[in-house]
Every structure is written in structure tokens, then in C-alpha cells.
Amino acid sequence: MHILNKGLSPLLVILLASGLIACSSKSEPKNAKETTQDVAQVFKVGSDITFPPFEYMENNKPEGFDIDLMNGILKKGNINTNFIDTRFTNLISGLESGKFDAVISGMYITPERLMRVDMIPYFKSTESVIVLSDSTYIPKVRDDLCGKTIATQKGSLFPDQLNQISKESCITKGKKAITVREFDTSPQAVQAILAKAADAQYDDTSVARNTVKKLNQKVKITSTEPFFPFIGGIVVRKGDTVTYNHIEDGLQKMKQSGEYSSLIKKYDLIAPTDEEIKVFMDHIKDKK
Incomplete structure (x- = not known):
């Protein structure tokens, strides 16, 4: 179960500013500029943009499966995405420190990572x-x-x-x-x-x-062995249910519309079935 942090998550601020979540409070922010749509609707995503076909730079712009997928997910909420190129070793620590609002970078789901962050399954490979x-x-x-x-x-x-x-x-x-x-x-x-x-x-x-x-x-x-089959996940801060649920909801909408399948085919990747995700996540949780 994901437990909401006491403080507002960055995505909650985004959703409040864009009118996606109703708020009954009548109090005004101390600095109105901090909650304008121009500021709040930029969602910072950490990614090691050196990992094609998941993410790479082309004509000085981030491209790839992860880039298209995250843009599609957040577009469902009219939210703009700012991808921050960061080496893989620093992605989770950057998320924890608030440098990013989420991370997408072909990252494997593991028991050790789930101790620090929450992850949303979205592809499989070996x-x-x-x-x-x-x-x-x-x-x-x-x-x-x-x-x-x-x-x-x-x-x-x-x-x-x-x-x-x-x-x-x-x-x-x-x-x-x-x-x-x-x-x-x-x-x-x-x-x-x-x-x-x-x-x-x-x-x-x-x-x-x-x-x-x-x-x-x-x-x-040349290899013929699958080695270590795995499922990868989009990463959010531990307990940030607002961000987690928003991304998961956007991902499900992309699956329902066929956009997800089109991206999987375009980038020659493999989509896990719901049953494969369930079995894998149950197995991972048993190891925590």
C-alpha cells in the first residue's frame, strides 16, 4: 500500500494548479507566482539519456520509448515534461533529494530499489x-x-x-x-x-x-541464454501516492487507447502481460 507523504508532492501541486484536483481551502499561497500554470505544469523527469532505444539524444532533443511514453502519460493531465539527463548511478538519489518528480530510464524493479522508491511496471526484457x-x-x-x-x-x-x-x-x-x-x-x-x-x-x-x-x-x-529476465518500472518517491496513481492511470489510458502498443512496436520492445506483472511483483515482494 502506498502512503501519502505529509507534505504535498510535486505532482499534487501540479494537479492543484491545473484544476485536476478540487481543493476546499480558501487560503491564498504566500507567493502566487509559485502556483501559476507556467511554473506548476512543468514535471521534472530524471533519465540517463544514453540508453537507446529507451532514451537518447537526437538533434539536441530527448527521444526514445521512455520519452514518448512519459510525454504521453503526462499529456493526459495537460502537464509538460522536462527531462533532466543524469547518469544512472545518481537517478534514485536525485529523486529522493527532490531534483526530479519521477524517473524513467529502463530501470529494473528489484527488492532493494523497492525499499527506497515505488515503481510502476511498464516493460520486460532480459x-x-x-x-x-x-x-x-x-x-x-x-x-x-x-x-x-x-x-x-x-x-x-x-x-x-x-x-x-x-x-x-x-x-x-x-x-x-x-x-x-x-x-x-x-x-x-x-x-x-x-x-x-x-x-x-x-x-x-x-x-x-x-x-x-x-x-x-x-x-x-551471440548469446542464446536469457540470463536474468526482469520487468522494468517508472520510479516515484516512496509513498508519493498522488504521483504514483497519476502515472499509473495515464499508463492504463495509453494501453486502452492503443498508444502504448504502438510505442512497444515502434521501438521493438516487449510488453508484459498483467499476469506476468502480478507474478513478478509478488515474487519481488516476497524477497523484500
Whole structure:
């Protein structure tokens, strides 16, 4: 259950200003300018805009699935969106400190994150391994990563997953450990492969497919194992039910109108079913 904070959430201020929530109080704000529509109807969204197809910069503008989805959700309430490009490692702390009103950045839902924030499920995926197209190294399953240098994104779950694979599939079997190289962004991890500073890259499957297309087949996906299937979520502050319910309501409206399905198809992503979301969230909550 989500419990409303004692203070007004940023979205509550937005909704009050836009007339979406009725208020019986007759008191005037201390500074009327702070509640005008021009100020209140800008919703700050944190996102690491280096993660195509979820979010990326094109012609100096944020583009991608997450960008289109969040714009569509908030448009339902006539709210403008200001995306703030922030590295992945700082997104949740930025949300907690009030820098953002919400976060959308292809972020996995985990028990640890749900201890700090609330998350609204909206896509599913898994991970893939990328190598140079002319590489003689063709990793397919976990054991194939042993003894290799694997590039991945810092702050994501990928380093922990690789270390888990290294422990369970390599070290316990007497094989060499995986050397995990962490980079601030996914594109930087890709560059490590191109520069032959890493044997392979470990990334979200949707992002990996996008990388292959973007680099004109200079790299390829070789893995055949799904590794760690997951569901991703839009992130709001813990207990901020106004923001949570507004975003969830907007998401449901986009699903009903067919806009969500169109975006899933456009960006070649996978939509979880209601049953998959329920099973996944029940499983996650059992681990909290």
C-alpha cells in the first residue's frame, strides 16, 4: 500500500494548479507566482539519456520509448515534461533529494530499489552479450564468459549479475573469474569492444539489438541464454501516492487507447502481460 507523504508532492501541486484536483481551502499561497500554470505544469523527469532505444539524444532533443511514453502519460493531465539527463548511478538519489518528480530510464524493479522508491511496471526484457562481428569468440551461455573481460554499465544491475555468474558458473567450477569493466554509460561500454579493450559487452537485450543496428552490424549478439529476465518500472518517491496513481492511470489510458502498443512496436520492445506483472511483483515482494 502506498502512503501519502505529509507534505504535498510535486505532482499534487501540479494537479492543484491545473484544476485536476478540487481543493476546499480558501487560503491564498504566500507567493502566487509559485502556483501559476507556467511554473506548476512543468514535471521534472530524471533519465540517463544514453540508453537507446529507451532514451537518447537526437538533434539536441530527448527521444526514445521512455520519452514518448512519459510525454504521453503526462499529456493526459495537460502537464509538460522536462527531462533532466543524469547518469544512472545518481537517478534514485536525485529523486529522493527532490531534483526530479519521477524517473524513467529502463530501470529494473528489484527488492532493494523497492525499499527506497515505488515503481510502476511498464516493460520486460532480459540481457544479451555483444561481440565484434569478426570475433572468433562466440559466447552463448554463462560458462562462456569465464576468464573474459566483459564491459557493462556502472550503476545498473549488470555488474552484480556478471559477478554472480562469475561466482556460480566460473569460480565454483574451477574456471577463471570474469573480469568486469564498468563504464558510466552503455555507449562507453560498446566503445570498449570496438577498441578491443573488452572481449564482449553485457547489456539489456533491447539496447543490444539497437546497438547492432546503429553500428551497421559491426557488432553482433551471440548469446542464446536469457540470463536474468526482469520487468522494468517508472520510479516515484516512496509513498508519493498522488504521483504514483497519476502515472499509473495515464499508463492504463495509453494501453486502452492503443498508444502504448504502438510505442512497444515502434521501438521493438516487449510488453508484459498483467499476469506476468502480478507474478513478478509478488515474487519481488516476497524477497523484500
